[in-house]
Amino acid sequence: xxxxxxxxxxxxxxxxxxxxxxxxxxxxxxxxxxxxxxxxxxxxxxxxxxxxxxxxxxxxxxxxxxxxxxx
Numbered sequence: 001x002x003x004x005x006x007x008x009x010x011x012x013x014x015x016x017x018x019x020x021x022x023x024x025x026x027x028x029x030x031x032x033x034x035x036x037x038x039x040x041x042x043x044x045x046x047x048x049x050x051x052x053x054x055x056x057x058x059x060x061x062x063x064x065x066x067x068x069x070x071x
Contacts, residue, residue, distance in 0.1 A: 005032060005035065005036065006036075008028075008032060009029070009032050009033070009036060012025060012028065012029045012032070013029075016029070048063050048064055049062070049064070051063040053066040053067075
């Protein structure tokens with residue numbers, strides 16, 4: 001994750017608490033949050049790719065397979 005992205009998010013959050021944001025800054029903040037959350041979700045998804053679950057019978061299956069929604 002880019003350090004510049006986090007710095008700008010923090011700057012806007014601090015400014016929002018102290019003096020408020022302009023409409024363009026609110027739009028920028030919304031865009032940055034969307035990028036940030038997308039990166040967090042991607043990282044979380046990659047983490048789940050490396051997690052396995054051991055069943056009661058001793059078999060080991062990937063987490064996503066073990067908790068796949070049944071249709």
